[in-house]
Amino acid sequence: MYGAGGATTSYEEMEHTSLLFLWGANPREAHPIIFHHMLRGIKNGARLVVVDPRFTSTAQFAHIYLRVRVGTDIALANAIGQVILEEGLAHQAFIENATEGLSAYQEKVARYTPEFAEAVTGVPASQIRTVARLYAQAPRAIIAWTLGITEHHNATDTVYALANLANLTGHIGRYGAGLAPLRGQNNVQGGGDMGALPNRLPGGFEVENPEARARFEAAWGVKIPPKVGRHQSLMFDGMEKGEIRVAYVIGENPVMSEANHARVERLFAGLDFLVVQDVFLTETAALADVVLPSALSWVECDGTVTSSERRVQLVRKAVDPPGEARDDIMIIQALARRLGHDWHYTSAEDVWNEVRTLSPLHPGMSYQRLAAAGGLQWPCPDEDHPGTKFLHDRLWKWPVEGKRAPFVPVDWEPPRETPDDDFPFLLTTGRRLEFYNTGTQSRAYHWPRGQMTYVQIHPADAERLGIQDGDLVQVSSRRGSLRAPARLDPTLAPGLLFMAFHHPDLVPTNLLTVDAWDPKSGTAEFKAAAVALKRVAPRGSWTEDMLGKEVSRHGA
């Protein structure tokens, strides 16, 4: 909406804002050190509003907690917008100067009264009004979100719904006011910035823009395909249809990390040729024809990563890689040479210096400066530039500089799967503090409370089903069934189950999740699957070999 793919604010600003509005984010566990900045902000007087279906450890710090039903965020956001407009709290001067399309938005949100939204979201209408006033009247406010927003079939629309609120109130483009998607992995931001997206070239250029392609074609001496490529969900569809017969997977474990595990495993197993380049012999690598052992990027190689505040930071070699493992850059270069391209990069810094000549976001970021400054935030156009704390101050120039920020009216739709008689619970998935993703990194260290994934269930549901803490239960969705220990969790709402996905070796959570995906981003709806639950064995009577094993699979 604003023309840049990254958080508009910095961590520092979270310490000096007046309202932190966390939506579908649990930074206390998933981004602990960003949450330190938020805690400093709260200590300095900021209010904290948390929107989450679970009363998370983050929500426990909130001044106002909104227990939203899974996947109803757009209805809530539209209702907040409706109240702001209805009560005359919108920032008229900002809207007139810097945005466009208000009337269509106003028309769209008119029916999202707080009472209507209460019926959809479960959040009381009075709370919706309170939060709308708080957000609109805050001198500075930051909305931050993570996968609670983006792992839905209408993820992009939900982000638009949040950004519309920033447009309405002018909480964008000023110090301490903005929008902050908190990135889940240490280089999600950098990967996108470098063009590892189907529609982008390095530096944020659109693939379908001929001038942008010409810039890179001139530098690289090759033709760049003029069409947007496939994101992962479309690749899976392509494999399904036999259009994709070969895959080259670098540093990912999709067989375990993607929704509907049984289907993904079948697709990868059915390829003609699979190459996996990884540090571990993952479940995906186990299916490969060729495994290229790579070195760990953050400790066995040099390079850069980019954080959730657009800060480019160095990673440095500190220990030697084992055996024949090689730096990813050198593996890719060796492969390029076999394919007839005469590449001659001698180091990661060499590649980086090429990035600096092609991406307008990065020219000022020499390795030397990155090391001395502890990282620099893009854009950083030249070597005298200090980097950029927050984006889009252009929206506050009178008249506005560049493109106006459009309102994007969106409607709420329920998740693709909702509970019914056969599958009466809604399962949502997410992270825990002490583990990470499919566990390949976090499995080895000695977490003092044990390595395990649970099915977390509200005590009232547990009582109804005769389930006690520590019982072995079977969870079934339309895709498959598995067994896991139950843990009673009063932070959930009745009817809602929660599972982490960090121990697929014990409990392959993504056997259950649904592979419905957002047509705009390609991300699957990990956050909402309808499931059934039954007790298998009481606490103390089952052994570890009884769990973790899937019972059946239908999703293949």
Place this chain on the structure above:
Amino acid sequence: MSVTKTGTVTIEVDGRPLDAEEGATVLQTLRRHGIDLPTLCHYEGLTPASACRACVVEIEGARTLVPACSRPVQNGMKIRTNSERVRRARKMVFELLASAVDTSTYPELQAYMREYGADPARFGDDVARVSEPVREDNLLYVRDYDKCILCYRCVEVCGENAQFTFALSVAGRGFQARVDTGAGTPLPDSRCVFCGNCVAVCPSGALMPSIEYHMREAGTWDEGRQQVTTTTCPYCGVGCPLELHVQDNRIVKVTSPRDHPVTYGNLCVKGRFGFAYVEGAATAPVAPAATGRD
């Protein structure tokens, strides 16, 4: 962008006039002018506990010696940083501490003791010593309260200074005072989230990562052979800088730079302890009591 208007005042230090920023502490002001004082409990960025009394100075008009770490400067303040009275008080602080706790992993305190000629043995043989079992109830870090000087840094960093976990407090009074998890609860049963930020600020080695503890026990810990490389954490998208302490091509410890705007030196459990999967990582021996799944 917190805007605090600060003025400049003048103070007199050991007979010499110095400018000082209003609101700064005596310690901050002296260090800015290159005058150092001994400190033990002080840690820049943490709320001053004023517990150790190593940094005391004489301020004209004050009845007692004053801890420089917490006293704000005032215009016209006259300070003596190194008088006989001050030196005698500091020496006594070091002697009392060293008579009660094990200073073997606290080289800074040992250096102060040499500088001030401190002799803890002068209190006699049956002196009161802290004598607690080493608490090793997990494989990430070890607590040896025989080395604890009760500086409160761990309590502060676990509380409102950074972590807001409040797993630690000080229980007991006088000589019986100990940092405690609540009725002596083992760490895995406490509120602790194992971020190890307490370990990072501990000055005396009372809190120590398990790997370092066991390497010291085995006599293999050698900081002279360690190289420190700053990289970025491989886990979530925060981008915490990590200092990898590497000895013989093995990661033996992870810290974060105190002056970095992303972490201020703090990390979570994954960043600080989650490196065991690296081929070049040292490991702590597995104590039988500290294994097992729940």
